[in-house]
Amino acid sequence: MPSLDLFLQPEIFLAWTSALKTVVILGIVLTMVAYSVWAERKVSAFIQDRIGPNRVGWAGLIQPIADGVKLLLKENFVPAGVNKFYFSIAPSLAMVPAILVLAVLPFGSTLFGVPMVIADLDIGVLWVFAVSSLGVYGIVLAGWASNSKYPFLGGIRSSSQMISYELSLGLSVIPVFMITGTLNLGEIVQYQVDNGWMVFPAWLQSGAGPLEITTDSGAMFGLSLEKSLLWIPMMISFVVFMIAMFAETNRVPFDLPEAEQELVGGYHTEYSSMRFALFFLGEYAAMIAGAGFIVTLFLGGWSLPFIPDGSQGWVWGLINIGVFFAKVAAIIFFFLWVRWTLPRFRFDQLMKLGWYVFFEVALVNIFITAGILAYLKS
Amino acid sequence: MLTILFWVFSVLMLASAAAVVLFRNPVNSAMSLVLSFLALAALFVTLDAYFIGIIQVLVYAGAVMVLFLFIIMLLDLKAEARRKLNIAALAGGLAVLGGFVVLIIQVVKSLPGSSDHFPALARTGYSDVYDVGMTLFSGFNLPFQIIGVLLLVATVGVVILSRRSLR
Numbered sequence: 001m002p003s004l005d006l007f008l009q010p011e012i013f014l015a016w017t018s019a020l021k022t023v024v025i026l027g028i029v030l031t032m033v034a035y036s037v038w039a040e041r042k043v044s045a046f047i048q049d050r051i052g053p054n055r056v057g058w059a060g061l062i063q064p065i066a067d068g069v070k071l072l073l074k075e076n077f078v079p080a081g082v083n084k085f086y087f088s089i090a091p092s093l094a095m096v097p098a099i100l101v102l103a104v105l106p107f108g109s110t111l112f113g114v115p116m117v118i119a120d121l122d123i124g125v126l127w128v129f130a131v132s133s134l135g136v137y138g139i140v141l142a143g144w145a146s147n148s149k150y151p152f153l154g155g156i157r158s159s160s161q162m163i164s165y166e167l168s169l170g171l172s173v174i175p176v177f178m179i180t181g182t183l184n185l186g187e188i189v190q191y192q193v194d195n196g197w198m199v200f201p202a203w204l205q206s207g208a209g210p211l212e213i214t215t216d217s218g219a220m221f222g223l224s225l226e227k228s229l230l231w232i233p234m235m236i237s238f239v240v241f242m243i244a245m246f247a248e249t250n251r252v253p254f255d256l257p258e259a260e261q262e263l264v265g266g267y268h269t270e271y272s273s274m275r276f277a278l279f280f281l282g283e284y285a286a287m288i289a290g291a292g293f294i295v296t297l298f299l300g301g302w303s304l305p306f307i308p309d310g311s312q313g314w315v316w317g318l319i320n321i322g323v324f325f326a327k328v329a330a331i332i333f334f335f336l337w338v339r340w341t342l343p344r345f346r347f348d349q350l351m352k353l354g355w356y357v358f359f360e361v362a363l364v365n366i367f368i369t370a371g372i373l374a375y376l377k378s
Numbered sequence: 379m380l381t382i383l384f385w386v387f388s389v390l391m392l393a394s395a396a397a398v399v400l401f402r403n404p405v406n407s408a409m410s411l412v413l414s415f416l417a418l419a420a421l422f423v424t425l426d427a428y429f430i431g432i433i434q435v436l437v438y439a440g441a442v443m444v445l446f447l448f449i450i451m452l453l454d455l456k457a458e459a460r461r462k463l464n465i466a467a468l469a470g471g472l473a474v475l476g477g478f479v480v481l482i483i484q485v486v487k488s489l490p491g492s493s494d495h496f497p498a499l500a501r502t503g504y505s506d507v508y509d510v511g512m513t514l515f516s517g518f519n520l521p522f523q524i525i526g527v528l529l530l531v532a533t534v535g536v537v538i539l540s541r542r543s544l545r
Contacts, residue, residue, distance in 0.1 A: 083405075086405070121428065122428060122505035122506070122507055123428050123429055123432050123505075123507060126429070126432045126433070126436060127432055129436055129440075130432050130433075130435040130436035130439075130440055131435075133435075133436060133439075133440030133441060133444070134435070134439060134440055136440075136444050137409075137412070137444070137447070140444070140447055140448070140451070141405075141409075141447075144405065144451045152451075155451075156448070156451075159444060159447075159448055160448070163441065163444060163445070163448075166440075166441070183507055184505075355537060355540065356537070356541065359537065360537075363533075
């Protein structure tokens with residue numbers, strides 16, 4: 001069949017598989033966005049001893065669709081005195097970077113021999129930082145273009161917060177590169193498959209440890225001296241990274257840009273209808289992308305100990321994808337749990353915490369990692 | 379394909395670079411500069427220099443320009459937008475620019491080998507991050523280390539200075 005051969009030519013094969021992966025991932029993530037809003041309301045209801053949405057569909061499961069329809073049908077109101085151009089592009093500028101980050105996240109091993117990542121870049125980690133640092137433009141421009149004091153304060157707060165915490169975010173992952181020796185997210189996951197997860201390095205493919213158990217699949221369980229020493233900086237990195245991610249995604253306890261009691265609604269006060277919904281979607285999409293990044297860097301990505309990758313059959317490939325999204329969902333639940341448990345920081349406390357604590361901790365952590373690696377190499 | 383991309387991004391970069399000086403509203407100028415940086419990064423990527431391209435986005439478009447925009451937004455933009463175009467200054471500027479372009483062309487033409495075609499750079503088979511790292515650490519190790527220490531000292535100094543001013 002000549003038509004099938006055409007589809008299997010390397011370049012055309014790459015093009016249509018990438019397009020297919022993009023569509024599927026976009027679908028999964030947008031569904032997750034809708035249902036994390038539902039989960040947010042359900043979890044907050046559970047924590048506050050309420051019931052939460054339960055009218056639309058079973059247990060309120062169709063609520064996100066009803067919300068979407070409502071937002072689409074509302075009037076798209078543009079207040080007088082706004083800068084119309086920036087006012088209308090700001091919501092897209094806030095949404096697009098969060099979605100673009102997903103392009104480099106390895107969401108599975110392989111399926112029918114096709115790697116389950118949309119763009120396998122050698123600079124994957126830098127791509128994530130570069131693209132997510134562009135997300136601040138949407139928020140700043142929304143605050144400025146609204147020509148109103150509360151959005152402006154929210155935009156200013158948000159940009160200074162994101163710039164400050166980007167530093168600790170970037171510095172806290174440098175120990176991960178020092179250990180794995182690569183910037184490619186797929187290779188970082190492969191390192192964790194072989195050597196144990198960054199935050200729980202308790203299994204080894206090879207190499208002996210004092211507490212090792214050999215199983216049938218050849219994988220070994222145990223901790224070596226090397227692993228336990230490197231585990232210390234990895235835990236510090238993980239904690240700093242996680243907290244900085246809360247600040248980057250404007251989540252409680254760092255949600256000063258939209259603190260309702262002080263700023264009405266923050267940078268999106270003047271927005272209505274679908275433009276408001278884009279900010280909302282962008283915020284949750286950024287949260288999901290951030291959770292995916294945490295899972296990829298520290299929690300072993302799509303891997304689960306003693307479960308083979310996609311080269312052993314497409315069932316395992318699908319299971320790996322499921323494992324990745326299950327881990328992402330667990331991190332998102334943690335985000336929600338924190339939001340409804342902790343009070344909000346004051347703005348000066350937030351900036352002090354970022355500049356005087358996390359920045360220094362992340363910097364010192366790099367030196368600790370370098371010292372341990374030098375000791376282990378000698 | 380690459381030629382088309384080259385022309386698209388070059389034209390975009392030059393047009394937005396011109397827009398930086400032509401716009402009267404400083405926010406428009408700043409956003410045009412961001413667009414120009416992004417197009418420049420895309421040009422680096424078409425040359426397979428992913429690392430340089432992404433650093434361009436990360437440092438200039440993502441960090442430096444956000445700070446610029448931050449400061450611009452705190453200014454009184456209406457006064458800036460109302461300022462009239464000064465014809466004499468414009469003519470003087472264009473004359474200087476024209477003279478400079480002619481000078482550059484003359485200098486480049488007089489260089490030996492300016493009309494030769496050089497072979498494309500050979501691929502090493504490694505990622506460009508690896509190549510940049512190997513070059514820096516093997517060929518230029520001492521200057522690289524000195525710059526690293528300098529930047530670290532500057533960073534620590536900034537934190538200390540900001541802490542003192544708060545007291």
